Amino acid sequence: MNDNILEIENLHVRFSTFDGLFSAVNNVSLNLGYNESIGIIGESGCGKSTLAFTVMRYLATNAQVEGAIRFKGINLLENSEKEMESVRGNRIAMVFQNPYSSLNPSLTIGFQLDEVGMHHQKLSKSQARKATIEALEMMNLGDPKGIVRRYPHQVSGGIQQRICIAMALLCKPDLMILDEPTTALDVTTEAVILDSIAELRDTLKMSMIYISHDIGVINKVSENIVVMYSGEIVESGPKKQIFENPVHPYTRALINCMPRGGVVKEKTKLNTIAGYVKRRGVDEGGCPFADRCDKKNDTCISKYGTKKIGEHHYAACDRAYAEDIPDKLKVRITPIARKKDPDFDSERDLLKVEDLHKIYGNKRKVYAVNGIEFSVKPHSILGIVGESGCGKSTTGHMISGLFPPSKGRIIFGDTDISIGWNKRDKETLKNIQLIFQNPGRSLNPSHTVEKIIGRTMQKLANINNAKERREKIIDILRKVDLGKEYLEKKPRQLSGGEQQRVAIARSLSISPSLIVCDEPTSALDVSVQASVLNLLNDLQVDTHVAYLFISHDLNVINYLSDYIMVMYAGKIAEYGKRDEVMENSHHPYTEALLSAVPEVDPTKQKDIIELEGMLPDPAKKIKGCPFAGRCHKQVGEICVKEYPPMVQLTEDHYYFCHIKP
Amino acid sequence: MKRLMEMFLRRLGSLLATLVVMSFVIFLLVEIMPGDVAQMILGQSATEEAVAALREARGLNDPLLERYGRWISGVVVGDLGDSIYMQGVSINSILWRKVGHSIILAMTAFIIFVPLSIFFGVLAGVKEKKPTDSIISFFGLATMALPEFVSGVILITVFAVQLKWFPIVSVIPIGESIWQNLNIVVLPALSITLVMFGYISRMQRSSMISVMNSDYIRAATLKGMPRRYVIFRHALKNAMLPTITIIGMNMGWLFGGLVVVETLFGFPGMGSLLMTAIKTRDVPLIEACVLLITVIYSVSTMITDIMYSYLNPRIRYQGGQK
Ligand code: SF4
Ligand code: SF4
Numbered sequence: 001m002n003d004n005i006l007e008i009e010n011l012h013v014r015f016s017t018f019d020g021l022f023s024a025v026n027n028v029s030l031n032l033g034y035n036e037s038i039g040i041i042g043e044s045g046c047g048k049s050t051l052a053f054t055v056m057r058y059l060a061t062n063a064q065v066e067g068a069i070r071f072k073g074i075n076l077l078e079n080s081e082k083e084m085e086s087v088r089g090n091r092i093a094m095v096f097q098n099p100y101s102s103l104n105p106s107l108t109i110g111f112q113l114d115e116v117g118m119h120h121q122k123l124s125k126s127q128a129r130k131a132t133i134e135a136l137e138m139m140n141l142g143d144p145k146g147i148v149r150r151y152p153h154q155v156s157g158g159i160q161q162r163i164c165i166a167m168a169l170l171c172k173p174d175l176m177i178l179d180e181p182t183t184a185l186d187v188t189t190e191a192v193i194l195d196s197i198a199e200l201r202d203t204l205k206m207s208m209i210y211i212s213h214d215i216g217v218i219n220k221v222s223e224n225i226v227v228m229y230s231g232e233i234v235e236s237g238p239k240k241q242i243f244e245n246p247v248h249p250y251t252r253a254l255i256n257c258m259p260r261g262g263v264v265k266e267k268t269k270l271n272t273i274a275g276y277v278k279r280r281g282v283d284e285g286g287c288p289f290a291d292r293c294d295k296k297n298d299t300c301i302s303k304y305g306t307k308k309i310g311e312h313h314y315a316a317c318d319r320a321y322a323e324d325i326p327d328k329l330k331v332r333i334t335p336i337a338r339k340k341d342p343d344f345d346s347e348r349d350l351l352k353v354e355d356l357h358k359i360y361g362n363k364r365k366v367y368a369v370n371g372i373e374f375s376v377k378p379h380s381i382l383g384i385v386g387e388s389g390c391g392k393s394t395t396g397h398m399i400s401g402l403f404p405p406s407k408g409r410i411i412f413g414d415t416d417i418s419i420g421w422n423k424r425d426k427e428t429l430k431n432i433q434l435i436f437q438n439p440g441r442s443l444n445p446s447h448t449v450e451k452i453i454g455r456t457m458q459k460l461a462n463i464n465n466a467k468e469r470r471e472k473i474i475d476i477l478r479k480v481d482l483g484k485e486y487l488e489k490k491p492r493q494l495s496g497g498e499q500q501r502v503a504i505a506r507s508l509s510i511s512p513s514l515i516v517c518d519e520p521t522s523a524l525d526v527s528v529q530a531s532v533l534n535l536l537n538d539l540q541v542d543t544h545v546a547y548l549f550i551s552h553d554l555n556v557i558n559y560l561s562d563y564i565m566v567m568y569a570g571k572i573a574e575y576g577k578r579d580e581v582m583e584n585s586h587h588p589y590t591e592a593l594l595s596a597v598p599e600v601d602p603t604k605q606k607d608i609i610e611l612e613g614m615l616p617d618p619a620k621k622i623k624g625c626p627f628a629g630r631c632h633k634q635v636g637e638i639c640v641k642e643y644p645p646m647v648q649l650t651e652d653h654y655y656f657c658h659i660k661p
Numbered sequence: 662m663k664r665l666m667e668m669f670l671r672r673l674g675s676l677l678a679t680l681v682v683m684s685f686v687i688f689l690l691v692e693i694m695p696g697d698v699a700q701m702i703l704g705q706s707a708t709e710e711a712v713a714a715l716r717e718a719r720g721l722n723d724p725l726l727e728r729y730g731r732w733i734s735g736v737v738v739g740d741l742g743d744s745i746y747m748q749g750v751s752i753n754s755i756l757w758r759k760v761g762h763s764i765i766l767a768m769t770a771f772i773i774f775v776p777l778s779i780f781f782g783v784l785a786g787v788k789e790k791k792p793t794d795s796i797i798s799f800f801g802l803a804t805m806a807l808p809e810f811v812s813g814v815i816l817i818t819v820f821a822v823q824l825k826w827f828p829i830v831s832v833i834p835i836g837e838s839i840w841q842n843l844n845i846v847v848l849p850a851l852s853i854t855l856v857m858f859g860y861i862s863r864m865q866r867s868s869m870i871s872v873m874n875s876d877y878i879r880a881a882t883l884k885g886m887p888r889r890y891v892i893f894r895h896a897l898k899n900a901m902l903p904t905i906t907i908i909g910m911n912m913g914w915l916f917g918g919l920v921v922v923e924t925l926f927g928f929p930g931m932g933s934l935l936m937t938a939i940k941t942r943d944v945p946l947i948e949a950c951v952l953l954i955t956v957i958y959s960v961s962t963m964i965t966d967i968m969y970s971y972l973n974p975r976i977r978y979q980g981g982q983k
């Protein structure tokens with residue numbers, strides 16, 4: 001026997017569809033040693049999940065598989081279904097992206113864990129329960145005895161995922177496959193889970209395949225990285241190598257398109273990758289990245305193959321053969337210069353929010369926003385960051401008028417707009433626009449792009465001449481990098497990034513003074529996210545519109561914002577100029593949040609502050625500090641009893657905590 | 662348990678409210694039906710004075726609300742009034758016997774079609790796109806497309822006329838009870854089964870398919886659980902939830918559908934009674950029958966809801982909120 005636990009050899013996975021055969025995994029060979037962990041990275045549609053499911057032999061009936069997957073010397077592709085049953089969950093275990101839907105809603109957690117031991121190890125019910133409790137304890141879950149009696153929906157998402165991992169651990173598998181296990185979770189929860197995964201590897205000595213789109217996450221749990229594109233491995237090697245010396249143009253683009261490690265809009269323009277991932281037919285040869293690659297030349301199809309770059313470092317790129325890679329190091333693009341608007345009055349607030357509250361429901365009250373005050377300066381970007389349930393979206397929706405506040409005032413310029421959109425005057429409606437996370441749902445599917453933008457212009461900007469309107473639309477489309485040919489397209493003919501561009505174009509078409517962006521890039525792949533962020537930035541420099549930019553991603557917020565507001569449980573934790581908050585944060589929650597963001601550069605690892613527990617129950621009014629239940633710096637009773645005072649550090653940097661600077 | 666009790670009481674309250682409103686609507690509808698009751702009772706040849714006198718005597722000239730009040734207060738204490746057509750016979754004395762027959766028919770049909778359609782629906786769902794599925798789905802579609810009076814006639818031709826296994830019409834000889842004539846129930850019950858089967862089995866099939874494609878079934882399979890176990894322990898309960906709702910919602914419809922089937926087979930149940938009542942414009946009898954169907958419908962919906970929330974822990978524990 002050799003020293004590899006898993007050997008994948010020339011694996012091809014094809015799906016036959018109505019449009020013909022297309023290739024999802026193409027000629028992939030991969031070795032995984034005992035106790036080794038590799039991370040597979042790539043954007044959606046690159047075949048990373050298909051690869052994982054092929055190892056588990058769980059594919060749709062229209063799949064055709066070729067090649068070999070040897071697990072401890074046995075070719076899994078030749079196993080019978082019965083033999084696979086004894087491998088799955090026993091020797092190879094898998095954890096999925098969405099813990100909530102991966103647990104059966106009508107069975108108790110205990111039942112779902114016990115059955116694994118009872119089935120694979122033929123344990124009795126009580127032995128299985130004992131094993132279950134042990135596994136749950138290994139995942140640092142307090143009160144495992146209580147958890148086993150509960151149903152999945154009765155615990156939070158982070159705990160659900162830890163339960164899923166515990167379930168995968170039950171039979172002490174030799175190999176664990178994790179498919180984006182933390183993507184659906186908040187960063188602080190993610191940090192805790194990544195930490196326990198790393199710990200598990202040390203104690204259990206198992207091999208691991210970790211799939212993610214986020215290099216930062218993979219950095220924490222794997223030594224080696226495999227980059228996939230369009231079903232093929234384009235580069236593989238130790239993470240340090242890959243990061244410091246990426247050879248394949250796709251790898252480089254991927255690393256450079258992430259807002260990370262403190263890049264900010266003034267200094268760096270994000271890299272983008274033109275085009276999108278195409279489904280490949282089976283007989284298309286050559287480099288899969290060719291149609292999006294700016295380095296391609298004539299040999300890209302003929303001389304295509306895998307090339308050894310360094311020890312354990314391989315890349316599938318023709319340019320890797322030519323030793324002249326002048327642009328080996330990451331390219332930095334300087335953004336367009338920001339110019340000051342001469343009649344810009346920075347003293348006057350564009351938007352002012354006073355004592356804003358939102359309480360949902362009548363009988364079962366949910367306190368979503370609990371009295372916040374802030375202002376947005378004209379020509380600036382205020383980023384609101386926080387985890388799910390912190391009230392950031394609710395705040396944005398109240399400002400854009402989706403619903404009126406329960407209490408408090410929103411003042412825009414000189415007018416009080418603490419009312420729903422249907423009561424607002426036309427001028428206000430025109431001036432405040434909203435962009436959603438899911439562009440597909442906010443665009444009318446039966447209208448063409450021209451009509452979508454035109455209707456808004458007609459209604460809110462009174463541009464009634466069709467010809468004039470069309471010219472303006474073409475102009476605005478050009479600004480968001482879409483050509484004239486898009487006028488006649490309907491939303492479903494557009495990719496996610498293009499849809500978001502249309503949504504942005506629609507908002508901009510009536511020259512608003514404030515755009516509320518509610519997680520506009522969260523549903524997009526990183527390379528598309530980069531192009532949308534670039535676009536938003538360029539447009540802002542160009543038109544001086546102000547953004548209220550809402551996101552859970554601190555890197556994105558840091559990249560784009562001038563001011564940052566950190567929210568927690570419907571309250572403001574900290575507010576200030578971007579650099580003040582990022583470099584000189586004072587609120588314990590901001591610190592924890594900053595520490596939890598995964599570092600992309602493997603040489604820069606930091607200590608994370610682990611947050612235990614959950615958000616306070618939104619159905620209860622909180623008297624003290626909302627963060628008290630999880631705060632690592634709590635100073636005593638006072639935190640629970642009394643709402644902390646505002647501590648003003650500089651003119652616009654303040655936070656709410658009992659700890660004085 | 663306390664939640665369940667609370668929910669039960671709440672549902673009971675809304676049930677009563679529904680019934681009050683419905684009773685009024687029924688009363689109103691029957692009242693505005695064309696034709697004059699008094700004229701009906703006395704026949705076409707009656708003199709105008711006689712008709713007027715009868716109207717007066719029966720209180721037909723009183724204001725609507727007063728007449729409604731009189732009727733409903735009778736209903737509450739269990740007095741449904743007298744039939745007009747069969748003069749002097751109290752409705753109570755005919756209705757309940759027929760209702761009993763109908764319930765026996767409905768129950769028989771229920772016992773046949775529920776397990777049958779769930780079983781075949783699950784089977785079709787598990788074998789999605791395989792020959793088994795196609796056969797079941799085709800059969801389901803075919804029976805669903807046939808109205809009761811067509812499938813009923815086919816059943817009669819095959820089993821009663823040709824094979825002579827069952828009687829052609831479902832009559833109970835005078836002096837005997839239904840228990841001595843159970844064979845008359847079979848054909849009408851089968852006829853109902855045919856109609857319900859296609860519908861329920863298709864529902865069951867599609868909910869089974871969506872459950873089998875869910876993430877938690879994938880997770881269970883990739884935990885190494887055998888397929889059979891996954892189907893029975895993980896999929897079945899969740900896949901049956903929507904079917905139970907559908908069956909419950911159709912209980913009321915089932916009783917309405919009885920009218921057609923019973924008329925076709927001449928089955929002495931509530932359906933044919935209602936039919937007769939409408940034909941003869943027997944107002945109090947119509948009102949009693951329709952009200953009863955409403956009660957049955959509402960109660961079965963309520964039972965469905967309670968069963969649903971009992972089976973679904975998400976509702977059982979949190980009042981339906983996530
Ligand atoms: S092979 Fe050619 S097209 Fe492909 S990534 Fe390399 S340079 Fe670009
Ligand atoms: S007030 Fe207390 S609990 Fe709240 S953040 Fe400050 S130290 Fe932590």
